[in-house]
Amino acid sequence: MIDRPLIAPPDLLVRGRWLKRIDGVVLACVAVVAALTMVSPIQAIESIRFTFDNLVEIAPFLLLSVGFAALAAATGADALIGRAFTGSPRAMIAVAALAGALSPFCSCGVIPLIAALLAMGIPLSAVMAFWLASPVMDPSMFLLTSGVLGVDFAVAKTLAAIGLGLFGGLTVHLLARGRHLGDPLRDGVGNGGCGGARVRTPRPVVWRFWSEPERRKRFWRESGKNGLFLLRWLTLAFLLESVMLAWVPADLITDMLGGTGIMPVVTATLLGVPAYLNGYAALPLVGGLVGQGMSPGAGLAFLVAGGVTSVPAALAVWALVRPPVFGLYLALALTGSLASGLLFQLWSTL
Structure with a gap:
């Protein structure tokens, strides 16, 4: 009788290490594509193409944001950025809400910038x-x-964006003393604690960071770490979005959002989470629904909630921040979306 070795063979050890190194997000992406291939090969190809096109479209923002964060880490410019956000918290919140409404970022495209800001210790209230x-x-x-819904609707959506930002920022400001909001980023995502310390104890900024080997290494290290992290999660988010675009039936949404009163606004707010198309593709759908009798308030609530709390966006947020901050983000987004829809509906009836 031959005793079994207490130590696994080298090939098994190597295989075990390889399996442990496989990232869960990458596995999820592969699983989504594999499931689509078995159910609908054509949709699998379309989803891959959709994901690739969106990643290419968002690439400039992604590269700029990742480079911005890496540059701040390599040069020590965190202190400068921190000083730019000093002053009255309410003023910072107001400026951030206005800037957010005028920025060209989508719900997933804003994630890289948010990661950079939080990692450098910018107050969560202004970032929110x-x-x-x-x-x-x-x-x-x-x-x-x-062009699709009218100038009044566009103005209302702009005011809703600013109002949502103000509401969220001020609420977080009031709750900022809670211990769960002190370090919003998850472990391994940026370095909020050290970023905040660098802002509190500024050091001289070295703009010519490439002249020092250690700073060069830090720039490339931070770029690679943040870039790979965001690329993985954005890939999964766009894959899920493509599935929603293809398989969420418009007739179902029409049936559930028809009619007037408060309930359509509530329903539209809740449906904005799973039934999100994207900001541009959703406009014709909402225009058709409004033409069939859906209240403008329900349409606005659907667009606002869909843009902020959709599953792809929420998935990226979940990967970025701790659970208490994620829960607060969803609560603020849903409450603000519902309030925007109700206020617009009330204004439309006057």
Whole structure:
């Protein structure tokens, strides 16, 4: 009788280490594509193409944001950025909400910038104001919304974006003393604690960071770490979005959002989470629904909630921040979306 070795063979050890190194997000992406291939090969190809196109479209923002964070880490410019956000918290929140409504970021595209800001210790209240307002409106969205739904609707959506940012930022400011909001980023995502320390104890900024080997290494290390992290999660988010675009039936949404009163607004707010198309593709759908009798308030609530709290966006947020901050983000987004829809519906009836 031959005793079994107490130590696994080398090939098994290597295989075990390889399996442990496989990232869960990458596995999820592969699983989604594999499931689509078995159910609908054509849709699998379309989803891959959709994901690739969106990643290419968002690549400039992704590269700029990742480079911005890496540059700040390599040069020590965190202190400068921190000083730029000093002053009255309410003023910072107001500026962030306005800037968010005018920025060209989508719900997933704003994630890299948010990661950079939080990692450098920028107050969560100001970041939340920008975070909530940014996906709702931008200049090109305003023009397209005006053409599809009218100028009044476009103005209302812009005001909803700013109002949502103000509401979220001020609420976080009031709750900022809670211990769960002190370090919003998850472990391994940026370095909020050290970033905050660098802002509190500024050191000289070295703009010519490439002249020092250690700073060069830090730049490339931070770029690779943040870039791979965001690329993995954005890939999964766009894959899920493509599935929603293909398989969420428009007739179902029409049936559930028809009619007038408060309930359609409530239903539209809740449906904005799973039934999100994207900011531009959703406009014709909402225009058709409004033409069939859906209240404008329900349409606005659907667009605002869909842009901010959709599953792809929420998935990226979940990967970025701790659970208490994620829960607060969803609560603020849903409450603000519902309030925006109800206020617009009330204004439409006057």
